[in-house]
Amino acid sequence: MQRPGLSVKHSEICRHVSDEGFAIANDLLDRGVVSRLCRLFESSSHGERNLLELSDVCDLTRCNEVRELVSAILGRECFAVRAILFDKTPETNWNVVWHQDRVIAVQQRKDSYGFRGWSMKAGVHHVQPPADIVGGMLALRLHLDDCGESNGPLQVIPGSHKFGFIADASLRGWKEKQSVTCAVKSGDAILIRPLLLHSSLKSVMPQRRRVIHIEFASCELPDGLQWHSRVA
Ligand SMILES: O=C(O)CCC(=O)C(=O)O
Incomplete structure (x- = not known):
């Protein structure tokens, strides 16, 4: 049954x-937005992190x-936490x-049960949270x-997103x-749940393939941990 307030298109995407x-x-x-973003990323090479520092993003x-698409899945309280x-x-x-996206970006390192594998990427603390946190997130690839x-x-x-963290042995x-x-x-x-197994092939075309990958969440982190970015 369609959830109240959702268009048929959105309810089909949610399902x-x-x-x-x-x-x-x-x-x-639309074309105008895509052209503006193409100009913004005209000179990027293989990729860029921390895109939520850019006002256009x-x-x-x-x-x-x-907003309408993402909140149809995560709810009105959702916010963007990372963009690459x-x-x-x-x-x-x-x-x-083939892999799952398992890490999140946080403001500071703080020990908390179930958070492991701390690392720094482009000056930002990253960590693997418990599977239910990352499993509740959504990535939008524009x-x-x-x-x-x-x-x-x-x-x-x-x-494959329904099976928590998938062990290497089961891959x-x-x-x-x-x-x-x-x-x-x-x-x-493309909308994907971060725990969905995904991969990509090399391009065999002499053409660019720019994707803005934005991750959204709708929950707070425990023990004083804070999402690195929070754009609502
Ligand atoms: O855009 C791609 O080719 C996939 C990138 C990706 O999934 C990743 O780096 O986690």
Whole structure:
């Protein structure tokens, strides 16, 4: 049954994210917004971290199209916590092996039960929280360039987000399951639960593949830990 206040399109996306762990939202961003963002990231090479320090990216997390979509899944109280640009260019091209996104960015290191594997990335503390915290999050991948079969698209294993942290020893079995290739156009978005197993191939096209990857959460962290960024 459709939740009250949700469009049919949003309720279908919610259902797909809940059952399969991902969904594609076609034409989420209009051409003008995409062109502005392409100009902003014209000279980036392989990627950039800490994008929530840029006002254009904060504005993007707050625009109606993004807010309505993300809050249909996480609720009205959700906020953006981390944003990264991924780019593949003819000069900087790579594949990403099957993995789950397990770490979050926090303001300070504080010991708390179930938080482990502390590291620093681009001057920011990162840590793996308990699986229910990262499992409750949502990533929105906004595509600035077309990303078909030959331009390093995201591949996912539907349903794998429901199994918490998947041990390396079980990965082999998962990799034998049917994966889905998420081919998208410029302006489309892919929503994924961070615990969904995903990978991507090298691009075999002499063309850029810019993706703004934004993570959203809707819960507080325990024991005085604070999300590194919080854009609501
Ligand atoms: O955009 C990609 O190719 C996947 C990147 C990714 O999932 C990651 O680095 O965690």
